[in-house]
Amino acid sequence: MASFCEEFSLCSLAAAAALPQAPLGLEPDADRVLLTERGRTVTLYQVSDQKPLGCWSVKQGQTITCPAVCNSETGEFVIVHDDKVLQIWKEDDTNLDKVFKATLSADVYRIHSLPHTEPLVLFKCGAVKSLDALLAAPQQEIENIVSDEVIRWSNAFMGVEQPILTFITEQNGNYFVYIHQCNKCVLQKFKLEPGSESSTPLSFAGYLNNKIVTLFCLYSNGCVFKVLVPLSQSDSEEEQVLSKSLLVRLVISGSILKGTSIVILDKDHIAVAGYLDVPDSNVKDYFSIWNITFQTLQASKELPQGTTGQCWCYGDKLFVTHGKEIRVILYKCETSSLAAAVGKIKDMQTSGMKPISVNWNALQEDDVIGVQPEQPPPAKRQLRSRKSTQLETLTAEQLLLIIKDSSENIVEDKVMAFLSSTQTPEFQASVGYIVSALVNRCKADSSFFPHECLVQLVQTQGLSYSLCPDLMAVALEKTDVHLLQLCLQQFPDIPEAVICACLRTFLSIGDDRLEATNVNLDSLACCVRNVHNNKLEKQSKVMQNGFSSEPLEEDGCEAQLTEKSCETEKKEMCPVGPRKAALLNTILCSAYSETFLLPHLKDLSAEQVILFLQYLQYLYMKCSVEATTDFSGIFSVTINQIMDWIYLLLDAHFTVVVMLPETRRLLSTLHTFVRAQARFYSDLNKIEGSLKELQRIHRPKDVGLYSIEVIKLI
Incomplete structure (x- = not known):
């Protein structure tokens, strides 16, 4: 038998709008867990005390793409952001900007x-490398194993002699x-x-025992x-098909439990999180424990x-995630009597584990061309489709x-020919x-500058x-x-x-000089254009992001000045040209x-600061006042980025800006922006506080799927 014991709340989840945001991962570290949220934050929690021990965040504009883990050998934490940038830090580090980082040549x-x-x-292309091997040569070539396939699930097990x-x-x-035996x-x-056409796999779990991986x-x-x-290799060159056997059909009170995730408790019990689509059309979320030996629901x-x-x-x-928090549920599983009778009570973990030694033949800087990757065994070679090199x-x-030694024209021709040729295994490192x-x-x-070559090399994204x-x-x-724009868009680690x-x-280069320059305009969307071509009469009373084109009533004479300023700037063009924008x-992204x-912002001149502030003001007006503005570019600018840069510029040059007479109108307008934002969020x-208080006083009743409830706030 299995049953749930006591439970408690570990932490709250980050919320996207009104809904909780699913965490990226939860990894163990003794009595602690490392929670990686979708976005920028990693938090270490003490489970027994339900308290955070540390919290770390990556830079603005960066996104964590791989759950953080703890290196059991060194006690350090490892994370990957923006698919390729690997960072390693210790528990006493407070700022991830100062810790070790390395950019890899393939997505993790x-x-x-x-x-x-x-x-x-594990890379998205199916290659597996040890962390030590990657740190020795971060830009080593990563081979493509899975071709057009997409990885849906992965796990690692410790075998008798090697990790699997x-x-x-x-x-x-x-x-x-795929089964990757690391040492061998x-x-x-x-x-x-394949299963039936009406059903697809949703979740996987597995364990290793007696040289067999059970999924x-x-x-x-x-x-x-x-x-x-099986871990043993077959001599047959034909593709082996794995048969599957039904363990249990998840049924609660006559309704099918449509699971979303599964975990293994022991050899006889599994836990499933899912939802029950009951006949009265109410979808109910359940968390349950099942005995797979006797196909019964335990709890x-x-x-x-x-x-x-x-x-x-x-x-x-x-x-388990419940509402806007993560719940910790203690459980106990008693051994099934039939399993005990047939002697199936064994420890899933294998003792006596030995350290491994891996030789990955990493590419070295002095021998980047001469080192060739070790030829894979025949069974591994058949899994890849690689073009023959010319x-x-x-x-x-x-x-x-x-x-x-050659001239610039010859160098450009040869580099372009190299880039257009068939890519060799060491191409990315080269x-x-x-x-x-x-x-x-x-x-x-100083006379040598192959612009086109450098542009093409940066666009390889390696x-x-x-x-x-x-x-x-x-x-x-x-x-x-x-070239600078491409580097800013491609490089994730620019100081x-x-x-x-x-x-x-x-800011210093003239718009007329930029007219003959090739600039990527994808980030413009519709935010930079002549205001005369887009009349604003319809939007004069539109409220967007907490900003209204009408001045605040209590501003007095300052409000009149702001009103005149806003009306004047509506008739002006963007302060910079489209390419400079x-x-x-x-930069904003x-x-x-x-x-x-x-x-470093303090190194800007007063003229540059004023021009940049005017452009940020223009962007804010277009983003806040115009309800129809589309910011759907690849490198789109958000209103939060605009406000953050305004604050940074004013912090760095507040005294200079205040002393300049020509900035009074600009400061007045920016002051209105800030007050509007503050009022909106207030x-x-x-x-939010009123709704929380109402929820605490009057716990919502189960009124069914379709209902309308009016809450009057006085």
């Missing part, structure tokens, strides 16, 4: 941490199982037996299947506040020699060395600022705004000092830390 899907061994990094990583991919409705560098591929597959029709995957718990469908199991604790293709070693050679030649010879720090310095020296240097260059928008950015806070 997940990092798996195992006891007594280095974490394993398993992942499942999907392609056109077909599911494939063996990769096996199986095809999962549990939860399907959309409420059935849980078991799949056995169930309704989740009245809803759930994101996520659950985790660590030790004797279950973690013997006549120019090698990177030859290209580096050409860059040193790009970094080619850029470094070109930049070194530019620094040594570079970062840390890999070629002198590239942007050369572009700033040459005032190559097109704040370089961002401010780019800003000074963009696109460049400034790139860059990732930065306020602490490090503020000192009203939202009041409404």
